[in-house]
Amino acid sequence: MRLPNLLAPERTVRRFTVGARSLSHDRKALAVLVALALVLVFYSGTAWTSATTFPVQVDVGGRDYFNLLTDAFLHGQADLLVEPSPQLRALDDPYDATTNISANRLHDLSLYEDRYYLYWPPTPVLTLFGPVRVALLGGDLPERAAIVIYVFVGLLFALALLRYLVRRNLPDTPDWMLALAGLAIATANVAPYLLRRPTVYEVAISAGYCFVMAAAYFLLRGTLEEPRRWRRLLAGSVCLGLAIGARATLVVAGAFTVAALMYLLRRGQLPTWALRRRAALVLFGPVALAIVLMLAYNALRFDDFTEFGLVYQLNDLDPYPPGLAHVVPSLYFYLLAPTDIDLNFPYFHHPFPAEFPGPVPAGFNRETISGLLPNAPIVLLALVALPLMVRSSLPQRRELGGVMLVATGVGALMVLVVVVPIYAATMRYSMDFTTLFLVPGLLGWMLLAQAVRNRHLGRLIAVGGAGLILYSAALGLALSFTGEKDGLRVGHPGFYERLEQAASVLPVAATAVAGEPVITEVTSPAGFVKDAGWWDVSAGDLFVLHVGYEEPARLKIVSPDRRDVLLQAVTRAPPRGADGVAIKNRERPEISTLPVTNADGEARLALERGVNYIELRPVDPPAPPKGESPLTTPVVTLENVRLAER
Template identity: 30%
Template sequence: MSKQWIRIALGGIGIGLLATTLFANQFGLDNNPVWGVRRWLAFFLGFFILTIALIYRENNFLGHLFHTTTGQMNLAVISLGTVVILVYVWYVSIGLWTTFPNETSYYDLLATAFRNGQTHVDVAPDPALVALENPYEPRTREGIPLLWDATLYNGKYYLYWGPAPALALAVFKLFTPQEVGDKVITFLFTVGTFIFAVLLVLDVWKKYFSNIPRWAVLVGILFMGLVNPTLYILIEARIYEAAIISGQFFLLGGLYWFFNAIATPSRSRLALSGAFLALAVGSRTTLVPAVAFISLLMLFWVIKTRREQFISLTLAFALPLVIGAIAYGGYNFSRFGSVTEFGLRHQITSYNLYESLDETFSPAYIPPNLYKTLFNALEKREIFPYYFPTRWSGPDWLEKEYPRFYLLLGEGITGILTASPFLLFAVWAWGKKDKTFRWILFTLTGVSFMTFLTLQIFFFTTMRYLLDLIPALSILAVTGFWQGLSQLKDNRLYMVGTAIAGVSLVAYSIAISFILPISGHMEAFRVFNPELLKQLSWAFNNLIK
């Protein structure tokens, strides 16, 4: 009999789903004769499960998936990853599931421009705006229609955001003229970033922490997928968020191939790492310090461990970066006549950056930014969803000392230690003494530090900027948690205490991550899905009462 019950159970579930969808009208489950998206999904799920039941055997792929520890772990990771991605879909669609309410399509404009062989977008500036002596001063252009936050130069609109996502979109648009919103791009790169994060930690687990419980791996994956502000950025998801998350996708991709090259040196892996890192900068220019750190560490690693292959390995890694730098410089020169001008100086925004660009980065901004990044508190209210992000919750003395140009009350932000205290486990990651693993730790720590420092010297900070830091830092935190469990495996009391603390902090972090996108974007829910907001408010208000 052995495992025959699995086929019977799966067959029963599959047939049940098929029967339910096929005869939903007869059963009174659906009064609409036209099949909706959910009914089709249920039908295909039933068909898929029934197919598995029919082809399942203990000695084939499916049997190994169910009956070997490796297969069971892979199945658990895939299942958990699917749940995380479904959570992404719920938030990015504001609970609508089948449609993504979109706000901007800037990257689509840039992709269309690239397809037309130009670098400016096909939106003509208002003649009144072009006629102004100083169009960059907000007071002089009141009442004039404009493309917000675009770059105005020589009577044309350009975009200062990194062009890499638009290049990928331009390839897609070879096959379809359909407009692709920035929200779709944000969603796809968020999924991709999560996948690379999972691949990274699975490699680390298999090579360096195979002695820890498997549940700890799943807890780490869940945290990385749902840590704030991942869900927060999906609600609004404009070009700002798309540029940030695409940068993280390429950054983690570069780290993934770099770490694989450290374990098994290969020119192809280093070339892929360099290409991904070049695209990371091509998406988010503020990642230059992080990519520069990785590049220096790569040189040091080659000198220390592969000196005899120095030229070939270094060229494999550096060539894509050099090509990317030349391409980006050429892109800038074709637009503004300067390889180092990215368009910020000519941006049409809330500030006159044409006159104040030199003030956008300064060490003087570190004290207020440091407080907001680490500690900025939540505001507790008596209405759903009860906890709301604040713009500033710091002490009075710090509020009085910030520089004139600094934007203290710009946008809401919740400190990473307030929203995601599990990240404190990152400190514990350094307990591992394996030499190869130390290279990984140096890289993740350096990337996190360089990104953190860059955030601190900018003239304002906001929730979405945390996403520049969180992916690498969350990988460090997960490995730190595993390191704690590994070090304390011989002391059951301490290990259980560490496990309880870790799981509790993950649960708290995810709960806050679920709440903040709703409380921080209540207006979006009121506009696009008011019925859902009403149902959630009623359910939780009654539950808490």
């Protein structure tokens, strides 16, 4: 007779528990994969729905610049196979922007001794365009595809870096905080903005981002862990070399290798001179080799080891600043400049040109930009947490504080190499350093939420940080619709309007609270002057609007309901101008006329609930003056434009 197995229930419970844990782990892994797939779809969709909105052509016959450089490399040369035009060669000064623009110049290529060169370093060709060309047996890789690949791979390394630090130093961090941190790194890293204009400039920036993130991950693990240390340190140094080969300014990321060596020495991990020499060779060898190869590449192209080709670029800009007067405005633009929040979809916009509360040096190139701190305020929590970590009695927290300090320091160096030598401010350069501030800020948020003794304060920090992250994610998503040149609306206006109508519940609710319609956007090829925020309908002189001969001026008006209003303005016209302005809501059949009276006038305007698209055209305009553009020359001017109740 067999006795009953008294351990069977316990084993059954144990198997059930292990199975439940495995299922929970599988679900988490599946959720992560789904989230990453959604990010990849988002990145790809942003890049592929972007129109070519750069003001000048940056390709040759539809072929991207980096594919032309791939052609050159496969032919064993550094100069492009494309020949400069005879008109350009015939110029006394081919670098004079006033003359070379009409001589069929190729914008932003470097011209040296009648040959075209790409001033951008060659890493993208060596790591992606060349291998794809060989694998596809001659096919080109679109630059927008390369940008998506680089940005997504860089994101994976940034997420792996964050996850490693959290599991090693903050193991009690809840999954929801990790998920929100991942959302921040994916949306607040400037990638959505970058992908909205996927051209040659963004290829170099995204490649640099990719290899800096890979280098940071490999160097960190190689420094902190004994197993496979040398392989990881070598991989990190190689990635740093590739980053320098993508953007020369990223040479400052070499500080990662210095920090790694100092840590290993301080922790006694290199007790012998043989190990120290090996560490120095592994950490500095690939970086030094990359720098030497970059200098040799410069000499091959421009007969000068230190010339990267900027002085030979064919464009309208001065490549080097005349002094340091631009440094303070540039720091403001990259760190502090706010994004405008308004009622015009997608509700976050960059002012153009970027505004600075003080004088800006003449010739300083201001593109669309907003600063790190307004865009990602979570980074400020790193400054709060760092003193606590560095002085902590817990080794794990001191270690984490050291990592955060190094990341923040390298990020600061990257800000300086963007600000000091470059006579311009543009949002795309923020990609270099943003993630290096984001990761410490997110780690500081997690630590502060768990370390404070007051439970209610900890919850407040956790919830407050979550709110900051969601704000940054919303801003990043909004900027993915516009980018630098409004690429989605230009390329897919119908789709853009459908998105705008679907999201119109927000501005409609705001106008319902205000109790009146709001002019949210004004566009006109002939120009306009905005004097107040679009939502401030009580302002006297809201704006001055010029109506041209050919293209209509357009207003966008959000109304809380269906109603009739009066569009009021002082109308003026040049001596041979139009008699008035015809005003039509695109969704309504009625057309109203605002006559030219050189005094206040008004016209009835029928509005529908939601977003209304209004067109203003001249009435019986004469032929434009000889030599004047019919597109940009005003035929009627409206001053003090405003809405009033009928």
